[in-house]
């Protein structure tokens with residue numbers, strides 16, 4: 706039984722995240738999407754509360770049978786161990802991601818040598834997708850087609866006081 710964690714802040718979950726999660730779900734028996742509290746992230750912390758980020762992620766993955774979503778507020782290596790995961794899977798978009806991920810992987814290795822760090826290359830259509838870009842475009846009332854699902858787009862629009870988009 707090969708179980709992996711796909712961790713992140715997911716503020717909010719994008720189609721780029723879904724690409725990594727979907728591909729992981731095809732490679733492994735079980736995937737746990739670990740939503741980090743990440744309270745210290747950014748100047749004011751995440752835009753969405755932890756509960757909101759978990760709810761959005763749950764609704765995005767509901768079609769994937771072997772994927773579940775769990776929040777965590779401890780070290781990633783501890784969370785991964787507690788759920789019995791053999792590896793952490795992350796997506797890589799560009800060399801800029803590599804610098805950061807390389808540092809995180811090295812740090813996590815120091816903390817737990819048995820936890821494998823695996824990376825999947827982002828598909829070309831998701832190379833430019835990030836939660837930050839999604840927030841920036843939504844805040845300016847721009848379209849998020851190809852970046853997030855409609856449900857996530859409307860959750861973002863609600864945060865910025867904008868009317869929802871009809872399906």
Ligand code: PNS
Pocket residue numbers: 712713714715741743779780781782812
């Ligand atoms: O989507 P993100 O924000 O790039 O994900 C980063 C995340 C949540 C994977 C990373 O911050 C993390 O692992 N946080 C949990 C705390 C931890 O273990 N930090 C690493 C040692 S400082």
